[in-house]
Amino acid sequence: MEVFAHQIFQRLRVRRETGPIETVEALCHFAHTRAAFVAQKKLYGYLKARIGTRYPSMFEDDVFVESINIAKRHVFAACLSDIAVHAGAHVMRNGRLEGADARRIAQECFAAGLAANREDFQDEAMLASWGIDFSNRLDGIRWENLAVGNDCFTESPKALYRWAPIEESLKRYDREIVENSIRFAWAEVIRDLRKRAVAEAISADLRQRD
Numbered sequence: 001m002e003v004f005a006h007q008i009f010q011r012l013r014v015r016r017e018t019g020p021i022e023t024v025e026a027l028c029h030f031a032h033t034r035a036a037f038v039a040q041k042k043l044y045g046y047l048k049a050r051i052g053t054r055y056p057s058m059f060e061d062d063v064f065v066e067s068i069n070i071a072k073r074h075v076f077a078a079c080l081s082d083i084a085v086h087a088g089a090h091v092m093r094n095g096r097l098e099g100a101d102a103r104r105i106a107q108e109c110f111a112a113g114l115a116a117n118r119e120d121f122q123d124e125a126m127l128a129s130w131g132i133d134f135s136n137r138l139d140g141i142r143w144e145n146l147a148v149g150n151d152c153f154t155e156s157p158k159a160l161y162r163w164a165p166i167e168e169s170l171k172r173y174d175r176e177i178v179e180n181s182i183r184f185a186w187a188e189v190i191r192d193l194r195k196r197a198v199a200e201a202i203s204a205d206l207r208q209r210d
Contacts, residue, residue, distance in 0.1 A: 014118060021193070022201035024108055024209075029096030030196075031087050034189045035079035037202065042160055042182045043068070043075050050166050050174070067165035071123060077114075077130045078159030079182075082152055083189065084109035088195060089146035095203030102121035110134050153186045 021027050047068070048055045058064045088106035093095060097105075114127060120129055137155075146152055157179035164171065164178070171178075 014140070017158075017196075019196070020201075021197045023205045024105060024202060025112075027087055027091070027105065027197065027202055028109045028112035030193065031083045031109040032080060032116050034115055034192075035076060035083050036117075037115060037131060038083075038156070038182065038189065039072060039079045039160075039186045040078040042178075042185055043071060043164060046160065046164050046174075046178055046181070047166070052130050052169065064165065070164035071165055073126065074163045075159045076117075076155065078155040080110055080113040082154065082156045082186070084113070084134075085141065085146065086152035086190070087193070087197075089152060090197060091199045091202050091206075092143055092198030093147040095195075096200075097203055097206070099141075101141045101203070102147070103138050105202075106138060107134075153183060156186070157182050166181070 017030075021030055051058055074101070086105040087109050088102035088104075090099075091105055092099065092102035114121065160182050161171070161175055161178050166174075
C-alpha cells in the first residue's frame with residue numbers, strides 16, 4: 001500500500017525563506033512549494049476538524065489513506081494552478097510585461113511544480129488532464145484584469161471542497177467555511193510574494209532567455 005499521506009508534502013514543507021526572488025526558476029520554486037504547503041495544511045486541517053479524536057486511527061484504514069492520496073494530488077494541482085496564475089499576473093503588473101509573458105511564467109511555474117513531484121504523480125492520464133485543464137484556463141484569462149487585482153485563487157477552494165474524503169451529507173454544510181479557509185491561507189503567501197519578488201529582475205531573466 002502506498003503511504004503517500006506523509007511523503008510528498010512533508011518533503012516540501014516550507015522553510016522560512018526570506019531572500020529576494022529574482023529569477024523565473026526561483027519564482028517557480030516559490031510557487032510549487034507554497035502550493036504543496038497550502039494543500040497539505042488545509043486538507044489535513046479540514047479532515048482533522050471533521051473527524052475529531054478518531055483522526056489518527058483513520059490512517060490505519062487503507063481505503064481512507066488512498067482517498068487522501070487522491071485528494072492530495074488534485075488539491076495540489078489546483079493550488080499549483082492558482083499560484084502559477086497569480087505569479088504570472090504579479091510579475092506582469094510590476095515588471096511591465098505583456099499578457100503573453102505572464103502566460104509563459106504561469107506555464108513554467110505549473111510545469112516545474114509537476115516536474116518537481118513527478119515520481120509521486122505516475123498516472124499519465126491524470127497529468128495530461130491537469131495539463132489540458134490548465135491550458136484551457138490560460139486561454140480564458142484576461143491578464144490585464146488579473147494584473148489589477150482580480151481573483152486568481154478560484155480553483156483550489158473548489159478542489160478542496162470536492163476532493164476532501166468527507167461524507168457528502170456532512171460536507172455540504174461546510175462549503176463556505178472550507179472554501180474561505182483556503183482563501184485565507186493564500187493571503188499569507190501573497191504577502192510573502194509581494195515582499196520578496198523583484199519583478200523587474202524576473203522580467204529581465206525571462207527576456208534574457210529569448
